[in-house]
Amino acid sequence: MRENRYFFYLVILNMLTNVVMFVPHVLLENRFGSGMMSAVVAVPVSMALLIVFTKQIQKVEGFTLSKMLQATFPTWIRVPFLVLLSAVWMTAGAMSVVVYTEMTRRFLSPETSSLMILTILLLLVIGVSYLESDLVMYGVEVLFIFVVPVIVFLLGKALFSKSMNWLEVSDIATHLWSLPDLKSVGAATFLFSGFVNMAIFGRHFPSRLKPLHYWMLGVMGLSVILTSFLIPIGFLGSFSVERYAFPWMSTADSMRMEFFFIERVVGPFLLLYLILSTLCTIVTWHVGCQLIDSLFSTPRKMRRVIILAVFSLSAVGMQKFLLNEHLMYRFTSNWLVIRLAAEFLLIASVVYGVRRWKKSS
């Protein structure tokens, strides 16, 4: 567990940021149809991807994606492929800050302009993501250890809250037997896709996962996806849940802490998600800029900063382009499907590449 914990951080980080990435929205939209089934189906699908990916990279000592691609693919495939991958990663990080900015403007500090909020977040991200992978990870770990227990506490509080209406939840649960659809599965598999960050972090933090770890991840993922899907339904009602722009924020706002000097749960919830979504951006952009940096023969700090600056500009552009949460939602839900496809592509290339690499060496 000592060395595997970094793998768990990456996966759990993605699991928890699903709220920001509109995953519950997609599922809630289909709550009377494919939502429940898609949530359940997503677990074996993404666990299969995760297991294949981790098994493959364990086969090679000191695996890095770029080294493998370099050894097995011609340049004209390798370069566009890496650029495409890093674009997908870039979008993940950008969406996470852009959406969070919208949330923060709505719930935390309505007077500050969203461009200002976004700029500050982006400055922090640029200042961190260009560092070496292990240094990024150690910082992530510290914040993670502070944040996750509180999030788990809040989720537990929601589960055992009196305002939680289990009848509504069981109503939705009866819609289990319907065919899953691509959009919902694409959304639900996002929870597990933290493992792809191992393509870069794997070099510094090699993981040796045992079957028990896979089971742990599977159970954790299933419970997180069910909570993030069903708790808003329990709090806000199976019909009216779709009327909220950010159902999870409204859910948090309907909880109350009786015995603490903070009364409304939404406050700490927002601050914790500020940390989580920034961490998500830091991690994904770190991977994105490292991927592009690996196209060049020698890594350079300055180059990574420039790449991150380009990322930031596109994030600002995204914010200008996606004016409100409806546009953001439509964009993100489509992106989630593209991401699933990209993930399949990545894993196919890893399976093929590792086999050829082993044969040739």
Added chain:
Amino acid sequence: MRKSDSEQLKRILSEELAQSDDVEDREMKSGELTARLLYIKTLCDPQKVQRFVIVPFWDLQNREQYENFLLSFPGSQRGDRVDAITEKLLQGFLAVFLGDELILFEATLNNNSNTKEANVETAVQGPQDAYTEKIETNLNLVRARYQTPTLRVEMFVIGTISKTKIALLYDQDLVNPKQLEDLRKRLQNIRIEVLQAAGQLEKLIEHRTIRLFPTMMITERPDRTVHNLANGKLVLLTDKALYALIVPTIFSDFFSAMDDMYMQNMVGRFLQTLRYIGLVLTLIMPSLYIIITSFNPEFVRVQLTFSIASSRAAVPYPSYLEVIFMLLMMEFLTEASIRLPRAIGPTATTVGGLILGQAATQAGLVSDIMIIIISVVAISNFVIPVNAMSFAIRVCKYPLVLLSTLFGFFGLIVGLMGLVFYLSSHRTFEVPYVKMFRKERKP
């Protein structure tokens, strides 16, 4: 003892020990008689060595007489086994080779009367010795606590005018050779005229231009030094400077006092947790006050908001001015009481405390709750056991105050994240500065 044995013994001893610069290996020759002395200078009393070993050698001129003379002292004995001899040497014995014979002569130097009690890093239950201003005494203090032949001492002289002696200590078997090489190189590259303090040396070894957090520990406690040596760290002792430098030191080391190790483990854990809570409080309390009064009063429960608002009713300016004013007054008070002569110090604190605590609230310049917050900030800052870190944290709260004045909660959280990543972006001698769940070798 046979001749080949004795030759082998000499070789092993000089190989094991002689790599340290404080080991003396000396041959005396007078007529037919030769003797070779091998001892650790910092552990032996030079007076005793001179009077009872060197002078008689010239006076007696006869091997048998000299041998009997040496053996007549209490504690003296013949030695034959290498490990026993090494052990004795590390206790402050002198090895005298006379032909094939080896005599161990006790010349232990006891520094108990010279050392003072530690008064910067105090310990409740634990050794009270502190370093002195003399490097020989300090080496003796370390040597006496770390009795292995693998402990190496290398001497450097730094400073074109001051010619300050620096001793580099490490355990040959445990040290990371890359770090050692790196530190040696950095020491050799130092160009300075006057070197007078361990902190100055730290600055010269570090390359960064902007430095806030200490990356080397300055300590006055030999027991902390020895503990760190046993963990494979490097130690620098500076002559005429009282303090030792421990390299490399990471963030969490600054939150451990030596007492933690001497107490029950749960108590030690509890104390460390307390310090981290203190760290968080001293960093965020002033910012929280600004945010709750000026940005998000709806954040906390209504009763608390009301009581803060009512205590602030008389204050005629925005909360950030109140906070900055009080923080500055607290810093002035702390600084004044540190630098003043002992006789005046208490007066300053009494006057300052009275004026700030009582009069300022009655005059309606600051709120009561602000006074409480300021005292929490000050006290929890002092909970951090190592001074250098405590000072760095003192600086850190001002950027956070600035950020929360401008952006409220958002600014505070971003500032805290920035702080965490700023810390984690450091490396000292290739060791990451912040790393959780790191295993430490038990000494």
